[in-house]
Amino acid sequence: MKKTGVTGGIASGKSYVANIFVHLGIPVYNTDREAKRLMVESSDLIRDIKLFLGEEAYQGSVLNRQYIADKVFADKGLLTKLNDIVHPVVHRDFDIWAEQQEAPFVLKESALLLQSLDHGLDAIILVDASAVVRKQRVLSRDKFRSEEQVDNIIAQQGDWDELKNKADYIIDNNGSEMLLPQVVAVYDLLLKL
Numbered sequence: 705m706k707k708t709g710v711t712g713g714i715a716s717g718k719s720y721v722a723n724i725f726v727h728l729g730i731p732v733y734n735t736d737r738e739a740k741r742l743m744v745e746s747s748d749l750i751r752d753i754k755l756f757l758g759e760e761a762y763q764g765s766v767l768n769r770q771y772i773a774d775k776v777f778a779d780k781g782l783l784t785k786l787n788d789i790v791h792p793v794v795h796r797d798f799d800i801w802a803e804q805q806e807a808p809f810v811l812k813e814s815a816l817l818l819q820s821l822d823h824g825l826d827a828i829i830l831v832d833a834s835a836v837v838r839k840q841r842v843l844s845r846d847k848f849r850s851e852e853q854v855d856n857i858i859a860q861q862g863d864w865d866e867l868k869n870k871a872d873y874i875i876d877n878n879g880s881e882m883l884l885p886q887v888v889a890v891y892d893l894l895l896k897l
Contacts, residue, residue, distance in 0.1 A: 705802050706809035707824065708894055711817040712831035713861045714854075715841035717877035721831050722813040724887045731805045735814035739794045743767050752789050757782075777856045787816065795824070808895055818867040826897065829890055830871035832864065833878050 710725070710732075712718040722732045742749055744767050753761050760771050776783040802810045809826075817823050818830065833841075835858050842854045868874060873893070875886045 705805060706826045706894075706897060707802055707812060708809050709812045709814060709817040709823060709825045709828040710831065711814055711828060711871075712833065712877075713835070713838050713864055714815065714857050715838040715845065716831045716833040717875075717883070718813055718815070718831045721829070721875060721877070721883070721887055722811055724884065725811050725891065728888075728891050729807060730809060730811050730891070731807050732811045732813055733798050733801050735794050735798070735812060738797060739790050740767065740769075742793055742797060743790065746793060749790065749793050753786070756785060756789060773853070777853060777860060780860055783860055791816075799824075809897075815861060818862070818870045827872040827894065828870065829873045829875060830864075830868060831875045831877050832868065833876075835864075837878050 710718050710722050712721075719734070722734070726732050743753060744750070744765060750762065757772060757775060761768055772786070776786050798812055802812075812825065817825065817828055838858060839851075839854050842849060842857075843851065846854075873890045875883065875890065877883055
């Protein structure tokens, strides 16, 4: 099974692009959604997160997302360590899921594909939008986030200009280019791989 990743910073439009691929018949594994599921279903992962961040990381059996976000987005070291705990579990779950799919290829949607040296993918699509555009989108969409929190998230996700060199395909989503023709063009190229 060919495995392709779609990535981009917060509010770049990677989920929107992934949804277009779904309409084209390509199964999509959303790592954010699946990580949240695994963080409340996997007893080993729950144990490891509680050991790392404390019992406050959960309210009963519910993930305390605000508590976790407040801690890890203010400290890159904590975010890296949390990713080191969660990502291997998500990666294994993705591999199992991918083998069960029947399509020309599958798509793994994740914000941090380009930062990982060992992503195990055949190709990576970067959905690109400037930090200014992404910040405006997040503040419009997520009323509970402060400007400072959005700035911290954007800063933690890396230098996208540098990361562009690691992508196989780049889709511009600053609003200056039509998105659908770009996605269809990449889809056609991936079918030929």
